[in-house]
Amino acid sequence: MDERKGWSWRLAGLLSPAAFWLGIFFMLPLMLILVYSFGRSGVYGDITITFDPSNYLRVFDPLYLEIIGRSLAIAGLTTLFCFALGYPLAYFITFKGGRWKLALLLMVMIPFWTSLLVRAYAWVVILGGNGIANRSLQFLGITSEPLNLIFTPQAVMMGMVYSYLPFMILPLYASLEKFDSRLKEAAQDLGASRWHTFWKVTFPLSLPGVIAGSILVFIPSAGEFVIPDLLGGSRTVMTGNLIQQQFLNARDWAFGSALAVMLGVLMLGAILLYIRKVGTDKLEGV
Amino acid sequence: MAKGKGGGLPDKALFALAGFVYLFLYAPIAVLIFFSFNAERSTQVWSGFSMRWYGELIRDQSILDAFYNSLIVGVSATLVSTIIGTFAAMGLARHRFRGKTAADSTIYAATVMPEIVVGVSLLAFFVTVQFQLGLTTIIIAHVAFCISFVTIVVRARLAGMDRSVEEAAAYLGANPATTFLRVTLPIILPGVMAGGLLAFTLSFDDFVITFFTAGVGSSTLPLKIYSMIKFGVSPIINALSTVILVVTVILIVGGSRILAGRKE
Numbered sequence: 001m002d003e004r005k006g007w008s009w010r011l012a013g014l015l016s017p018a019a020f021w022l023g024i025f026f027m028l029p030l031m032l033i034l035v036y037s038f039g040r041s042g043v044y045g046d047i048t049i050t051f052d053p054s055n056y057l058r059v060f061d062p063l064y065l066e067i068i069g070r071s072l073a074i075a076g077l078t079t080l081f082c083f084a085l086g087y088p089l090a091y092f093i094t095f096k097g098g099r100w101k102l103a104l105l106l107m108v109m110i111p112f113w114t115s116l117l118v119r120a121y122a123w124v125v126i127l128g129g130n131g132i133a134n135r136s137l138q139f140l141g142i143t144s145e146p147l148n149l150i151f152t153p154q155a156v157m158m159g160m161v162y163s164y165l166p167f168m169i170l171p172l173y174a175s176l177e178k179f180d181s182r183l184k185e186a187a188q189d190l191g192a193s194r195w196h197t198f199w200k201v202t203f204p205l206s207l208p209g210v211i212a213g214s215i216l217v218f219i220p221s222a223g224e225f226v227i228p229d230l231l232g233g234s235r236t237v238m239t240g241n242l243i244q245q246q247f248l249n250a251r252d253w254a255f256g257s258a259l260a261v262m263l264g265v266l267m268l269g270a271i272l273l274y275i276r277k278v279g280t281d282k283l284e285g286v
Numbered sequence: 287m288a289k290g291k292g293g294g295l296p297d298k299a300l301f302a303l304a305g306f307v308y309l310f311l312y313a314p315i316a317v318l319i320f321f322s323f324n325a326e327r328s329t330q331v332w333s334g335f336s337m338r339w340y341g342e343l344i345r346d347q348s349i350l351d352a353f354y355n356s357l358i359v360g361v362s363a364t365l366v367s368t369i370i371g372t373f374a375a376m377g378l379a380r381h382r383f384r385g386k387t388a389a390d391s392t393i394y395a396a397t398v399m400p401e402i403v404v405g406v407s408l409l410a411f412f413v414t415v416q417f418q419l420g421l422t423t424i425i426i427a428h429v430a431f432c433i434s435f436v437t438i439v440v441r442a443r444l445a446g447m448d449r450s451v452e453e454a455a456a457y458l459g460a461n462p463a464t465t466f467l468r469v470t471l472p473i474i475l476p477g478v479m480a481g482g483l484l485a486f487t488l489s490f491d492d493f494v495i496t497f498f499t500a501g502v503g504s505s506t507l508p509l510k511i512y513s514m515i516k517f518g519v520s521p522i523i524n525a526l527s528t529v530i531l532v533v534t535v536i537l538i539v540g541g542s543r544i545l546a547g548r549k550e
Contacts, residue, residue, distance in 0.1 A: 005382050010462070014377035015389065017370040018433055025430040026396050029407035036410060085307050092304035096297070106542065111311050114534050115491045117511045118527040122314035125321065125519060130330045132317055162314065165307075194296065223400030226493055230515060240402045247406050247498070256406060264403045271398050275391075 030264065037258035047254055055258035064242070071239040074153060074228075075221035078160040082168040082217045083210065085161070090172035090209075094179070105173065112166035120230045123159045124150065127231070151233035159227040164220060168213035175209025176202075215274055219267050239263060315531065322524035329519045339525040349526065352510035355421060356490055359506055363428035363489040368482040370429070371436025372474075378437065379444040396434040404431065405498035412499065419501030427499040428489040435488060436481035443477025483541050487534070 037055055039047040058064065093104045111119065126132050127150040134146040149155060179202060187197040225240030232238070237245075239259060246256030325334035343349060378389060396404075408427050412419055451473070455465045471478070493508040500509060507530075514523050 007383050008381075011377050011381045011383060014373045018374035018393075018437065019389075021370060021430055021433060022392055022396060025408065025411075025426055026399075026404070027392070029411035030399075030403075032411050032414060033403075033407045085303075085310070088300055088303040089307045092300050096300065096304075106538070107308065108311070110535055110538060111315060113487060113538055114315075114531050115493075115508060115511070115527075117493055117508050117515070118318070118530060119314070121511070121515050121519075121523060121527060122318045124515060125329045125524075126314055126317060128330060128519070130328075132330070135330075162310070165311070219398060220400065223402050225402045226512075240400075243402055243406055247409060253410060257410065260403045260406050263400050267398060267400055267403075268395060271394065272391075275394070 033257035033260055036253055037261045039254045039257075041252045041254040055255045056262070058255060059259070059262070067237050067242050068239055070153065070236070071222055074157055074160070074236075074238065075218050075224075078157055078164060078221045079168075079214050079218045081157070081161045082165050083214065086165055086168035086172055086213065087210075090169045090176055093169075094173055094176040095181075105170075108166050108169050111162075116163060116226060117230075119163050120159050120227050123155065123162065124230055127155050127158070150231060151235055153232065153236050156228045156232040156236050156238070159231045160221050160224060163227060164217045167216040167220070171212035171216060172206065172209040175206045175212075179205055211274065215270050219270060222266070223263050318524050319528045319531070322521055322528045324521050324524075327520060329521055329524055339521040340529075342522050343525045343529070346522070348505075349507075349510055352505045352507045355504060356507040359421060359424050359428060359496075360486050360490040362425045363432055364482050364486040366425075367429045367432035367485045368436050368478060371433045371481060371485075372440050372478050374433065374437045375440035375444055376470075379441045393434045393437050396431060397438065401492075401494035405495045408495065409498040419499060420504045423499045423501065424496050424504060424506065427495050428492060431492075431495060432485035432488055435484050436478075439481035439484060440474060440477045443474045443480075447473055480541070483537070487537070 035049060036047055038051050038053065039049040040052075040054070041047055059068065089108070093101060093108075097104050128134075129146050129150075131149075133149055134143075137143045137147065138145075183201050183205070184197055187201045188194075192200065223240050224238060225244055228236050228238040228241055229244075232241075240263075243256050243259045243263070246252045246259065250256075321329045321332070322339055323335050323337065324332060325336040325338065374393070378386070378393075404427075408423075408430075409419075411417075412423050417423060447470075452465055452469055455469045456462075460468065491508060492506075493512060496506050496509060497512070500506065505513075511523060511526065514520070
């Protein structure tokens with residue numbers, strides 16, 4: 001495709017509405033919280049800009065370290081579970097899907113396209129005191145009394161794996177789809193076993209999909225706020241809930257801004273690393 | 287050893303695992319739908335079939351109000367972001383210029399920035415410039431995150447387009463506006479429609495960013511559902527969820543049919 005080089009009035013006209021909107025309502029607010037993060041919140045929620053990094057240092061308070069550590073652990077485990085469930089399914093759709101491939105893929109997408117709240121609510125009902133999960137456990141004789149399943153880190157993880165699984169499956173499918181089956185045949189003709197073929201040929205070639213899927217699951221999980229709010233309650237507070245509390249309840253915008261900036265930087269770092277390694281073309285393919 | 291297509295994993299285990307994952311994806315939804323037809327006020331113990339909660343749903347004025355708000359926000363955000371996003375996609379797909387990497391990065395950053403960060407930064411911004419929170423601020427925020435998604439979808443469509451038809455139109459004397467309306471737009475229309483559909487779905491479903499940019503009395507459907515879950519579970523939420531699910535599935539299946547048909 002031929003591309004026009006350099007700036008022109010036409011190009012400026014095409015790009016300026018987006019530049020205006022994203023500049024004022026995306027970049028500027030981010031700059032604002034960056035500035036606020038170096039300030040100090042007063043008693044009435046007012047902020048004095050002091051340019052000292054104390055808000056960032058507060059993160060090392062054991063109370064907050066615990067919350068951040070929990071967020072990273074839950075997000076990491078969510079990513080791991082999504083991979084463990086998502087890889088076999090993506091593999092299945094790609095190589096065994098046949099003419100049902102698109103339908104099978106659409107079936108992965110449908111739960112993902114429904115409201116996140118609806119998905120979280122489904123687990124509130126299932127894991128609740130007298131819900132299906134508890135009654136199944138009692139029916140199977142695993143427990144005699146209803147267990148406390150909801151408002152635990154496990155419940156949060158369940159809800160997150162459920163919500164973010166499609167984020168893992170789609171990039172995995174995209175990279176497995178490009179796999180040339182002749183490579184597998186070549187490996188097997190040369191005497192490799194099934195497992196050997198998989199680990200030495202198929203899996204390494206699907207690695208860009210694994211990395212993309214892991215980033216797509218880990219980032220929103222680490223910053224998740226709705227799922228821990230509904231399924232974790234006050235005992236499984238994550239970074240997202242902490243940020244929300246600082247902004248809406250504690251009215252400590254300076255500290256809340258510092259937390260938000262750190263979360264944003266973590267995300268940008270991950271995406272920059274990814275673009276440098278794989279390039280933006282792959283992102284468009286997803 | 288079977289030498290078919292594939293990468294080397296055994297079939298039976300794969301079938302079982304795939305079945306398990308689909309069960310995991312759909313069982314919670316099935317349970318949700320099942321209890322929306324419950325006769326009693328329980329979302330966990332079955333006591334007989336009734337349509338009672340659907341009746342209560344359509345009589346609940348606050349849910350209807352939230353639904354109208356969501357429609358207003360969704361339609362406005364979709365229209366504005368689809369136009370802005372399509373223009374940006376044309377600029378980015380067809381031109382090579384200084385600052386393109388920065389423009390690309392901003393577009394992608396807006397799609398992957400954690401919603402909570404976008405939400406609190408917009409809250410801080412609107413409060414600082416003393417912009418009254420309400421439907422307007424929600425629409426502004428939704429347009430901001432929808433632009434990027436529309437741009438990415440439309441751009442993918444433009445990348446696969448044959449430019450020679452545009453040149454032919456220009457040689458035959460069409461001005462740039464006519465060329466765009468009569469040649470380019472009809473070709474990229476499936477991409478624009480897909481982008482618009484994506485924008486509408488994202489806007490209609492958005493909870494986190496809306497939560498931080500909504501004012502008193504500007505509750506959207508997701509905000510309403512959230513407060514209902516917080517207040518206490520009831521089959522009326524199941525009924526509402528079921529309606530949302532059915533509408534979403536119809537939109538997706540219908541939308542993908544239209545897009546698939548147009549691609550030929």
